[in-house]
Each structure stands twice: as structure tokens, then as C-alpha cells.
Amino acid sequence: MNSSLKNRRILLIDDTPSIHQDFRKILLPDTSAESDLDAVEAVLFDAKVKASATPFELDSAYQGQEGLAKVCESLKANRPYALAFVDMRMPQGWDGVETIERLWQEDPLLQIVVCTAYSDYSWEEVLERLDGRDRLLILKKPFDNIEVCQLANTLTAKWDMTRLAALQMSELEQEVQQRTVEIRRTSAALQVEVVERKQLESQLLQAEKLASIGQLAAGVAHEINNPIGFVSTNFGVLEGNFAKLLEVLLAYEDVEQSMGSADVVAKLKSLRERVELDYLKADIPLLMRESKEGLTRVRQIVQDLRDFSRVDSAQELQWANLQQGIDSTLNIVASELKYKADVIKEYGELPDIECWPSQINQVFMNLVVNAAQAIGPERGKIIIRTGVDDDGENVWMEVADTGSGISAETLPCIFDPFFTTKPVGKGTGLGLSLSYGIVQKHGGNISVHSEVGVGSTFRVDLPIRQVALGE
Ligand SMILES: Nc1ncnc2c1ncn2[C@@H]1O[C@H](COP(=O)(O)OP(=O)(O)O)[C@@H](O)[C@H]1O
Ligand SMILES: [Mg+2]
The missing domain is CATH 3.40.50.2300 (Response regulator)
Structure with missing residues (x-):
């Protein structure tokens, strides 16, 4: 000792x-x-x-x-x-x-x-x-003297040992405490890392999924584009041809009565009745009109797919004012919004940004239309916010609605092409996937925060300068 x-x-x-x-x-x-x-x-x-x-x-x-x-x-x-x-x-x-x-x-x-x-x-x-x-x-x-002597020796030694033990104990306790603090700190850091990693993984997964779907979409769009092209062209020709045929048919009808043989006239009449010629004359143009509408829709979908997979980006980058784009897009969809929601604008001061303006407008349009569609029979609110990030390198826009919200099961799918919860004819499921592709192409980010029964907020962050692509 x-x-x-x-x-x-x-x-x-x-x-x-x-x-x-x-x-x-x-x-x-x-x-x-x-x-x-x-x-x-x-x-x-x-x-x-x-x-x-x-x-x-x-x-x-x-x-x-x-x-x-x-x-x-x-x-x-x-x-x-x-x-x-x-x-x-x-x-x-x-x-x-x-x-x-x-x-x-x-x-x-x-x-x-x-x-x-x-x-x-x-x-x-x-x-x-x-x-x-x-x-x-x-x-x-x-x-006895020796008793006193021994008591003094052993009891002072006992005092020393007790103190030493207490000292060691407190040192040990201190060390344990220190270690515990360290372990807590490490474990907290680890937890943060795990959460970050999970987020990154899911982002990566989403990006990879969309990239592969994008390639597939590009292929499909290309394959469909050709037949749709010639079907559309042929359809135009067919329409013209049908009009001509009808003209000839009418001319024949005019001369029918003056044709000599009553037998032939009767035969023609019965034939006309059998094929319901009067009905066909009215129905064929109707069928043609509907088919043309269908073709237009297919073309639009193919165009959306191509946009999503970024096959066409021939347009030039431009410096544009985001707010102007938002306002003009709002004008276009005004009729859709009028009966559903009040639009509230909370704009911050924005610098012009380098972008493909028509595509950014399309993103905004998709978000606003979705917001309107998410609002039920009762009148709701759509709040549009814009601003600049603290570091001054990005601008952002938000579209918030008081609509249905998005359930936790649905949330991971909303950016997938063709994912829709809307009835046939109302939704194609391409709006968000397209928007995702466009925002990615700009080097930006699109995110969503949603609560079922309360509403959803979509946020788009866009860099002011296209560093990689611009110049
Ligand atoms: N603001 C919103 N509120 C609630 N659900 C939304 C909203 N925006 C998108 N969604 C959900 O995401 C799905 C995909 O949206 P989108 O890609 O635009 O396709 P679509 O609108 O044609 O269904 C929608 O069907 C809907 O379920
Ligand atoms: Mg949509």
C-alpha cells in the first residue's frame, strides 16, 4: 500500500x-x-x-x-x-x-x-x-500492552483498507459513469446513422425503381408511338374516304327511284333495311369521333411516358420566373378549381431560375390538379407557397391541400407510373411519376408530407442554377 x-x-x-x-x-x-x-x-x-x-x-x-x-x-x-x-x-x-x-x-x-x-x-x-x-x-x-499495540496496528490498517476500497469504488463508479455516457452517446449517434441510412436506402430504391421503369416506359412508348402514328394517319385518310363513299351512296339513293325495275328497287330497299343503312350513316361518324378521341388519349399517354423517361429534352434551358409560371398555370386549371377550393397564395421573393419552364409548369399543374381532386364534396383550401432556401442556392414551392390525405400503404407507390387510386378515366397515374422525372432532371427534389383526413403537402426544391447542365 x-x-x-x-x-x-x-x-x-x-x-x-x-x-x-x-x-x-x-x-x-x-x-x-x-x-x-x-x-x-x-x-x-x-x-x-x-x-x-x-x-x-x-x-x-x-x-x-x-x-x-x-x-x-x-x-x-x-x-x-x-x-x-x-x-x-x-x-x-x-x-x-x-x-x-x-x-x-x-x-x-x-x-x-x-x-x-x-x-x-x-x-x-x-x-x-x-x-x-x-x-x-x-x-x-x-x-496488556501487546493488546493495545495490536489493536492500534490492526485497526489503523483496517481504516486504511476501508478508505482504499472506498477510493477504488468511487474511481470505478466514475469510470462506469463515464463509460455509460460514452456508450449512450455512441448509441445515439448510431441510431441517427441507422435512420439516415434507411432513408437513403429507400430514396435510392425509389430512384432505381423509377429509373428502370423509365427505361421500360421509354421502350414501350417508342414501340407504341410508331403504330399510333400510322393508325392516326390512316384514320384521317379513312375519314376522308368514308365521306367520299357516303357522297356516292347518297347519289345512288337519289337515282334509285328512277331506276326502271321495281324488282331491283325492292331488293335494294330490303338490303338497306337489313344492314340498317340509316343507322350506320349516323353511327359510323360517331364511332370514328370516339376512336379519334381514344387515339388522342393514347398519344398523350405516350407523350407523358416519353417525358417521364426524359427521352425528349430538345428544349433549351431558360431563366424563368417560377411565380409567373405558377400563375399562368393556375389560370389554365382555374375552371377545375373554381368549385372545389379557395386558392391561397403565400409567395416569397423569388429570383429567376434556370430551368425548362414548360416542364416545371407541368409539375405544378399535376400537383394542383391532384390537390383539387383530393378535396371531397366540401369546399377546401389549396395553399401555394414559394421561397428561397437559407443557403440561397435553391428555391422551393409547396402545394398544400385540405384533402383526403394519403395512407401509409399508398404513400410509397404514389410516384410509380400508372399508380392511381382514381376511377378509370379520371386518373392515369402518370402525373406524379412524370413530375418526379422532371424534378430529377432539374437536379431538384420532390417530397410529400401527408396526414389522412387532414391533407397533403407536396414540396418541390429546385436549384437556381443548373450547375451540371448549364453553360
Ligand atoms: N394531393 C393529394 N392528396 C391525396 N392523394 C394524392 C395527392 N396527390 C396524389 N395523390 C395520390 O397519388 C396517386 C398518384 O397521383 P398521380 O401520379 O398524379 O396520378 P393520378 O392523379 O392520375 O391518379 C393518386 O391516385 C392519389 O392516390
Ligand atoms: Mg394526378
Whole structure:
């Protein structure tokens, strides 16, 4: 054990002065003679001077009160006693039991030997009153010198060990605490990382999914585009041809009556009735008109698919005002919004941005139309916000609605091509996937926050400058 940790300080509290002399003789033997001897021994045997055991320090008090004052003083000076010998019978002041009680109130670590020839209490009573059996020994008078000596040795050593154990324990506790803090910090950091990684993974997954669907869409669009092209052309020709045929047919009808044979006329009449010629004349143009509408729709879908897969980007990048685009697009869809929602504009100051303006307008149109469609029979609100990011590198626009909201199961699918929850004819499921493609192409980001029954907010972030593509 480190000698600086050794505490050999002893306090004797006894009202009999001769006892103090006895203790001094026992515990503080005349060291000068001994060390002379040691020196002689060292010379004779060429040995090192034997390191003598750390000597005791003995203080005296003749009353309980005085003893307590010494203990307090020693604590204040940070030089506590390891051990006190306390006389049981001290008629003038506190007796031993009271003195011990008070000493322990101030210094619970103090080891105590209670010395007595006889007591006013039974030992059971003493132990009952003093709640410190593990720090208390009893020394019955008359005592043997070696008893005192050994008590002093072992109890000061016990005090040292107790303190060392406490020190080590507190060091250990500190270390554990420190480690716990470290572990908590690491685990929190880890958790953040896990969440970030999950988000990144899902973004990546979404991007990859859309990229592969984009390629597929481009292929399909290309394949469909050709047949749709010639079907449309042929259809135009067919329409013209049919008109000509009809003209001829009408001419024939005109001359029918003047044709001689009543037999032929009757045959023609029955043929006309069988094929319901009058009905066909009215129905064929109708069928043709509907088919043409269908063709137009297919063409639009193919165009959307091509836009989504970014096959056509022949247009030039331009510096354009986002707000103007939003306003003119709002005009176009005004009739759709009029009966469904109030449009509230909360525009921030925006710089012009470098973009393909018609495509950005298309994104905005999709978002606004979706917002309107999400609003139920009751009139709702569509709030349009714009602003610039703190770093001044991006602008953003938000379309918020008070519509149905999007359920957690639906949310991961809304950017998929052809994903729609709307009835046939109302939704193609291409609006958002197209918008996603356009925003990606601009190096921007589209995100959504939605709560079922409350509404949805779509946000589009766009860089002001097209760093990679521009210039
Ligand atoms: N503002 C919105 N509120 C609620 N649902 C929405 C909103 N916008 C999009 N959605 C959901 O996302 C789906 C896909 O949207 P979109 O790609 O524009 O296709 P479409 O509008 O033709 O269905 C919609 O069918 C709808 O379920
Ligand atoms: Mg839509």
C-alpha cells in the first residue's frame, strides 16, 4: 500500500492522566535507541537500514467534548484520525457511549476501541445504542500492552483498507459513469446513422425503381408511338374516304327511284333495311369521333411516358420566373378549381431560375390538379407557397391541400407510373411519376408530407442554377 495512504493517527480520550502516559509508552516507544541499533546492525551486516513501520501519532483528550473538538479539527484539516481509544467512565462530562455516538456523527469512518474496567451499562445495551458494531472493539482493563499495540496496528490498517476500497469504488463508479455516457452517446449517434441510412436506402430504391421503369416506359412508348402514328394517319385518310363513299351512296339513293325495275328497287330497299343503312350513316361518324378521341388519349399517354423517361429534352434551358409560371398555370386549371377550393397564395421573393419552364409548369399543374381532386364534396383550401432556401442556392414551392390525405400503404407507390387510386378515366397515374422525372432532371427534389383526413403537402426544391447542365 502506498505509504501516503497510511493513516496512523490515534486519539485517546480518557480522564485519567496516567493512562495517557501508559499509551504513549506502548505506542510511541523511544525510537532513537532503536534507530541507533539499526545503524549499528547496518554497519555490521552491510545491510540497508531496516525501514521501520510507519510510526503512530498519538493525540490526547481528557473529556468527550474535547475529543469531539479534536476530531472536528482533524477533519477540517483533512487529517482524520484512524482510531480512537475511548474510556467508558468519565464522570465529569459525556460518558464513553455518548462520546462515541457524537464522534461517529462527525466521522463515521473512525475505528473505536472502548476501554473499561466496569460499565454503567451491560455490553448488550452499549451495542444496542451504538449502531456501529463493525467499527467497535472492547478492551477490558487492566489491559496488556501487546493488546493495545495490536489493536492500534490492526485497526489503523483496517481504516486504511476501508478508505482504499472506498477510493477504488468511487474511481470505478466514475469510470462506469463515464463509460455509460460514452456508450449512450455512441448509441445515439448510431441510431441517427441507422435512420439516415434507411432513408437513403429507400430514396435510392425509389430512384432505381423509377429509373428502370423509365427505361421500360421509354421502350414501350417508342414501340407504341410508331403504330399510333400510322393508325392516326390512316384514320384521317379513312375519314376522308368514308365521306367520299357516303357522297356516292347518297347519289345512288337519289337515282334509285328512277331506276326502271321495281324488282331491283325492292331488293335494294330490303338490303338497306337489313344492314340498317340509316343507322350506320349516323353511327359510323360517331364511332370514328370516339376512336379519334381514344387515339388522342393514347398519344398523350405516350407523350407523358416519353417525358417521364426524359427521352425528349430538345428544349433549351431558360431563366424563368417560377411565380409567373405558377400563375399562368393556375389560370389554365382555374375552371377545375373554381368549385372545389379557395386558392391561397403565400409567395416569397423569388429570383429567376434556370430551368425548362414548360416542364416545371407541368409539375405544378399535376400537383394542383391532384390537390383539387383530393378535396371531397366540401369546399377546401389549396395553399401555394414559394421561397428561397437559407443557403440561397435553391428555391422551393409547396402545394398544400385540405384533402383526403394519403395512407401509409399508398404513400410509397404514389410516384410509380400508372399508380392511381382514381376511377378509370379520371386518373392515369402518370402525373406524379412524370413530375418526379422532371424534378430529377432539374437536379431538384420532390417530397410529400401527408396526414389522412387532414391533407397533403407536396414540396418541390429546385436549384437556381443548373450547375451540371448549364453553360
Ligand atoms: N394531393 C393529394 N392528396 C391525396 N392523394 C394524392 C395527392 N396527390 C396524389 N395523390 C395520390 O397519388 C396517386 C398518384 O397521383 P398521380 O401520379 O398524379 O396520378 P393520378 O392523379 O392520375 O391518379 C393518386 O391516385 C392519389 O392516390
Ligand atoms: Mg394526378
